[in-house]
Amino acid sequence: MKLIEFLQNTEKIDExxxxxxxxxxxxxxxxxxxxxxxxxEEELEWKTYEVTEKKCPGFEYFMESFLIKEFMEDISSQYPTIEKKCNRLIHYVEFDA
Known part of the structure; x- marks a missing residue:
């Protein structure tokens, strides 16, 4: 699944x-x-690079799903398209989080 596809269904996100x-x-x-x-609970205590090494090599930590859901709700009125919302989320993760 692609990031933008994931964001199209935020109501179905497992928080x-x-x-x-x-x-x-x-x-x-x-x-x-x-x-x-x-x-x-044990894995949540691991450093993010340990999780990626053991569970999803080649991927990087992005964000907890409940935070993504909240973020998308907060920006929904400011960004009219899913593409703009996705790019805003990426910018937030890269520079503000």
């Missing part, structure tokens, strides 16, 4: 999950492949 995304040419993009993990 306990964590999103990991694969960069394309060094960047997170709307077309970036994602993996969604439901981590155990």
């Amino acid at each position: 306990e999950s964590v999103l990991y995304v694969k960069r394309i040419d060094g960047q997170f993009l709307p077309e970036s492949e994602i993996t969604i993990l439901n981590l155990t």
Whole structure:
């Protein structure tokens, strides 16, 4: 699944999950492949690079799903298209989070 596809269905997001995304040419993009993990209590204590090494090599930590859902709700009126919302989320993850 691509990041933009994931964001089109935020009402179905399992808020306990964590999103990991694969960069394309060094960047997170709307077309970036994602993996969604439901981590155990023990795994939640691991450093993010340990999770990616053991559970999803080639991916990077992106954000907890409940935060993504909240963020998308907060910007819904400011950004009219899913593409603009996705790009705003990427910018937030890269520079503000």
